[in-house]
Amino acid sequence: MTLEFHSRTPSLLQDCASLQAFRTRRPSARVFTEIQNRLAQDGKAEAMDGVLVQPMTSGVELVIGVTRISLRPAHRLWVGGGIHVEILKDVCFRITPITDRDTKEMIRSIKGYRLLQGYRGHPPADIEALEDLLLRISRLVEEVPELVELDLNPVMALPPESRLFDC
Numbered sequence: 001m002t003l004e005f006h007s008r009t010p011s012l013l014q015d016c017a018s019l020q021a022f023r024t025r026r027p028s029a030r031v032f033t034e035i036q037n038r039l040a041q042d043g044k045a046e047a048m049d050g051v052l053v054q055p056m057t058s059g060v061e062l063v064i065g066v067t068r069i070s071l072r073p074a075h076r077l078w079v080g081g082g083i084h085v086e087i088l089k090d091v092c093f094r095i096t097p098i099t100d101r102d103t104k105e106m107i108r109s110i111k112g113y114r115l116l117q118g119y120r121g122h123p124p125a126d127i128e129a130l131e132d133l134l135l136r137i138s139r140l141v142e143e144v145p146e147l148v149e150l151d152l153n154p155v156m157a158l159p160p161e162s163r164l165f166d167c
Contacts, residue, residue, distance in 0.1 A: 064133065066078075092106045100135065
């Protein structure tokens with residue numbers, strides 16, 4: 001299991017001393033107490049809003065997002081290669097609504113697609129599940145026009161499914 005704390009203070013989320021505790025295999029309650037104590041020692045205990053407990057997993061990390069285009073009812077939907085989005089500009093954009101053909105093109109156009117196919121003994125990800133997720137997000141923004149922005153980061157592409165973390 002992983003334990004991630006949430007805070008209104010962005011710099012607190014980057015605190016390496018606190019993040020180290022998440023990578024342990026100790027019971028979550030004990031790790032939670034240790035994090036609380038560390039924050040209290042630094043005078044930052046009130047900055048923690050809560051925690052999210054999730055299974056530890058590995059897979060191909062992706063980022064999927066939607067942003068409403070100013071003064072238009074359309075949204076820009078994108079998929080990117082996880083941590084590679086910023087460094088390698090590994091991202092593909094489409095204007096909603098999208099089709100199943102669009103989802104196939106989007107996923108296959110990112111540099112990280114080769115990772116999704118399986119590599120060095122890693123099984124391939126469930127690409128159909130990712131395509132379905134993109135279609136559902138496109139439909140969501142069409143049915144809920146008030147939605148301004150959505151950030152799914154990370155989406156872990158796994159066999160035989162994909163999972164959302166920290167949305």
